[in-house]
Amino acid sequence: MKQSKRGKLPKLSKGRLRAVIIAAAVCALVIALVITDCFIPVKYLASYFVLRNKGAKSGVMRVRFIDVGYGDCAVVELPDGKNMLIDGGDGTFKNEAAIFKFLNKCDIDTIDYLVCTSVNNEQCGGLAEIVKNKRVEKIFMPYCKNVYVTDGYRDFVSAADRSGAQKIISEYGAGEVNEKSDYFFTFLSPSVHTDPTGASEYENLNENPSSEQARNDASAVMWLEYGGVGMLFLGDVESGLQKKIVSDYNFVSSAGDGYCYINGRSVQLEKCKLIKAANHGNVKSACAPLYDLTKPQYAVVSVGQNGKGCPSLDVMSDAIEYAGDNFFRTDCYGTVTFEIADGVLALK
Numbered sequence: 001m002k003q004s005k006r007g008k009l010p011k012l013s014k015g016r017l018r019a020v021i022i023a024a025a026v027c028a029l030v031i032a033l034v035i036t037d038c039f040i041p042v043k044y045l046a047s048y049f050v051l052r053n054k055g056a057k058s059g060v061m062r063v064r065f066i067d068v069g070y071g072d073c074a075v076v077e078l079p080d081g082k083n084m085l086i087d088g089g090d091g092t093f094k095n096e097a098a099i100f101k102f103l104n105k106c107d108i109d110t111i112d113y114l115v116c117t118s119v120n121n122e123q124c125g126g127l128a129e130i131v132k133n134k135r136v137e138k139i140f141m142p143y144c145k146n147v148y149v150t151d152g153y154r155d156f157v158s159a160a161d162r163s164g165a166q167k168i169i170s171e172y173g174a175g176e177v178n179e180k181s182d183y184f185f186t187f188l189s190p191s192v193h194t195d196p197t198g199a200s201e202y203e204n205l206n207e208n209p210s211s212e213q214a215r216n217d218a219s220a221v222m223w224l225e226y227g228g229v230g231m232l233f234l235g236d237v238e239s240g241l242q243k244k245i246v247s248d249y250n251f252v253s254s255a256g257d258g259y260c261y262i263n264g265r266s267v268q269l270e271k272c273k274l275i276k277a278a279n280h281g282n283v284k285s286a287c288a289p290l291y292d293l294t295k296p297q298y299a300v301v302s303v304g305q306n307g308k309g310c311p312s313l314d315v316m317s318d319a320i321e322y323a324g325d326n327f328f329r330t331d332c333y334g335t336v337t338f339e340i341a342d343g344v345l346a347l348k
Contacts, residue, residue: 044100044133047097047098047100047101048100052105052106053105053106053107055077055081055083055106055108056077056106056339057341058079058081060077060079060339060340061077061078061079061183061226061227061339061340061341062337062338062339062340063075063076063224063231063274063338063339063340064076064102064336065330065335065336065337066089066098066330067304067331067335068090068095068302069094069095069304069305069331070280070305071087071089071090071095071122071123071125071126071304072086072087072117072235072276072280072302073086073088073089073095073099073302074086074087075099075103075108076224077106078181078183078226079181079183080181080183082113083106083108083110083111083113084111084113084114084115085103085113085114085115085130086115086117086222086233087115087116087117087118087123087127088116088123088124088127088129088130088156089122089125089126090122090125090126090152091121091126091128091152091155092125092126095126096126096130099126099130100130100133103130103134109134109135110135110137111130111134111135111136112137112138113140113185114127114131114136114138114139114140114165115139115140115170115220115222116141116142116156116170116220117170117219117222117233117235117236118142118215118216118218118219118236119142119144119149119152119205119218120150120152120215120219121150121152121153122280123152123219123236124150124152124153124156125150125152126152127155127159127160128152128155128158129159131159131160131163131165132159132163136163137165137166138165138167139163139166139167139168140168140169140170140187140220141157141160142169142170142202142205142218142219142220143170143171143190143193143205143206144202144206144209144218145206146206149209169193170187170190170220171187171191171192171193171200171202172187172188172189172190172192173187173192173260173261174186174187174262175187181226182226183224183225183226184225184263185224185225186223186267187220187221187223187260188222188245188260189201189220189221189237190202190217190219190220201218202218204218205218213284216236216241216279217237217238217240219236219237220233221233221235221241221242221245223260223267225265225267225271226340227340227343228271229271229273229343229344230273230274231273231274231276232269232272232274232275232294232296233276234275234276234277234278234279234285235279236279236285237278237279237285238278238279238282238285242278242285242287242289242290243289245290246290246293249267249269249293270293270294270295272294272295272296273296273297273345274296274297274298274300274338275290275296275298275299275300276299276300276301277299277300277301277311277319278315279310280301280306280308281303281310281311281316281329282308282309282311282315283312283315286312286314286315286318288318291318291319295322296319296322296323297322297326297345298338298345299319299320299322299323299328300328300329300330300336301315301316301319301327301330302330303330303331304330304331305331
């Protein structure tokens, strides 16, 4: 038997060499994924390989109602370069990936205002992942003592607590005003959680967290206005709560007072040009008096496959009476985009 020369390494067979190369490639891939995951969530990696733009032009507000099936999610690019996210869908991978894709397309790495309108999973189910993977400055959220009311809300609260973001209760009069850029947003409902009469919708939610109506009526109703153009986001509220808003508004207006003052601004519902229909168009949320008051130019219902008959004929007829062909369903139209510039709201 011949002996190999001293100091010379044995020659690897082709099979062993191939195995070594594959093992090295796998190790390199694993290391790359670990490093990548520190900055980008690997499971959403495809949502980051998109063509980015610089968002809406200066002085333009862009509002996107993202198609997330039977859920809610809106991305608002404010005219001063800040960003707002209203709800985060139900948390399924498909919908979560769609939200990340839109955020990345708009080059949004920081969410200045994150709004959770409801403890229901269709609104808050995807927010935990977004809070974990995007920088969030301020979070407007429900006042719900039972964080286990839904799985989505539990995960969202946990992520919000760890995020370091400022947390603010979504309630009547809370919000922000930017005088320089001429926009503001505020909440018309629920009532303040410290209401001494105990009549707050949050009081009812905390006493009856298993009640669907209590959860719905504690949902945030938000007003967003830019350059005199108002938009109303109705969350999940049912018809009784909407009628209460109309009644309160008419009473205050008849007395010559402003409704829902915030830093010198007040809400004038007659300026409403767009309504995001409540509760995916559920028949329990139909409210003709609200549409009669606001007479919206556009209406959007965020909806997908469901067993609840949404959107109902009642809600659609209310919206179409004023919006006509400008009534959009995300399950039919897909993501709906609007822009406001020079005091005009337009579909894009």
